[in-house]
Amino acid sequence: MLNGTHNKEVLIDADKVTIKFGGLTAVSEFTNKIVSGELVGLIGPNGAGKTTLFNMLTGVYKPTSGVIKFCGTDTLKFKPYELSQKGISRTFQNIRLFKELSVLDNIRIAAHQHTSYSMVESLFKSPRMRREENKIKDMAFDLLKIFKLQERAYEEAGSLPYGQQRRLEILRALATEPKIMMLDEPAAGMNHSETHELMETIHKIRDQFKVTILLIEHDMKLVMGICERILVLDHGVLICEGDAKTVQKNPEVIKAYLGASYEEIIC
């Protein structure tokens, strides 16, 4: 690990995590630890089980067997919203913004878990409500500036172009003030230069917000640049783990990606 391992907390500790859908084992005995401050890439061909793994880590699916710990506590008994409150945040492969709500409200909803004023207080706009609402709004605009979305704050989220929706989803995940943020193909649908820029920004976000990031990317070369550690999943099995060089050279990885052209893997 680049930043040294001392005083690093283990955030995610997955032990032999397996999930079966009927006869299909979507993820098989996945074992790994993610330490705070890391930027980890999760790659693998179509249907490898990447999204399914995300869904288990965020509490949407319960593993058939195995244990997932977050900051030392078993996550199995928690609902997704509880895990979000504990510090696991995510984006979705098939964008799930609150489409008919404004860009600003999308962010503010993510900050809901940090508000403390009651429903009764909202009737007469208590000082606490004003204070918290002002804080949320400032925070939201600060976040929106990361992707220059502040001018579109009052537009419907669904009216943004596709790429901007993906970026907004990242900001929304960030607004929950997570310890770890899981991004499911954040660059999907973007062209090469857009993708490159996005990856740079994600790197910056990690440093600025001191957030750990686990990033799914279909395309291996995209993650090579920014991820210190890469996990390769194939048919639900973690076939390889290491830095870009190690992963690139691994024969199993090359075999898993054989469907794609050789250049696509190494370039």
Place this chain on the structure above:
Amino acid sequence: MDFLFNEYILSMIVYCGVNIILAVSLNLVNGFTGQFSIGHAGFMAIGAYLSAYLGMNFHTPFILNTILGGLASAAAGYAVGLPSLRLKGDYLAIVTLGFGEIIRVVLLNIDAVGGARGMYGIPKDGGFFWTYGWAVATIFIISQLMRSTHGRAFLAVREDEIAAEAMGINTTKYKVRAFVISSFFAGIAGALFAHYLCYLNPSSFGFMKSIDVVVMVVLGGMGSITGSVIAACIITLLPEALRPLQEITKIDFRMVIYSLTLIILMLTRPKGLFGNLELSDLWKKYVKRHS
């Protein structure tokens, strides 16, 4: 107000007010939170009967009866909502429909409240000022809520439950909250109705009454309080306006006109009269255009 209007017109205005409370409160569940409840008349009945019973037998003050009626409905909302709101989609519609029918049938069989004969001699109370006081309170409370983080939580549940959960919103809790608040005001509306009419009959709270309220919400626009208010008035007054037609032709045209209005509306304005816009939004648009 009596010197301003004749009795009939006044009663129409009061029923508009009662329906405004019903429509605006149901909009919290069906419009803002995106759940589909079709049992609002059941909650209205609980408030109506409890308030009337208390007024007749214990001569407790009207305001107390109203609030107790509302609270009883809210409690029923909690009892019905907690288990059923964990389920997705259509289940809630089925459960609320069943609930409404159960309430009606139970009331039909309780002699203490008159059973099928109905309940006579309820102390006359409320009227214009009380009804519109409560209508304003309902509108105020729900619109203030919608301007808070709690309101945004309701909307998040409607927009995408999975995303809402991922953002840390306890979706079950917010669905139940919406349901309880909504039931409370339905109970209040029932109490106002009971003491204004001075007579109750279970048949007033049948499935058709629930559908009436749903129609108001859909017609006005899911998620528009302004729309609910206006649609509540239209749906209250339209059958009355059509009454002469019915008397001449001896045919009940109301259902035909209902259905036609809805079909035409859904074809021309699928999001209801107001969509999710409020009067204030329209005003802002107007100002923008003319400045």
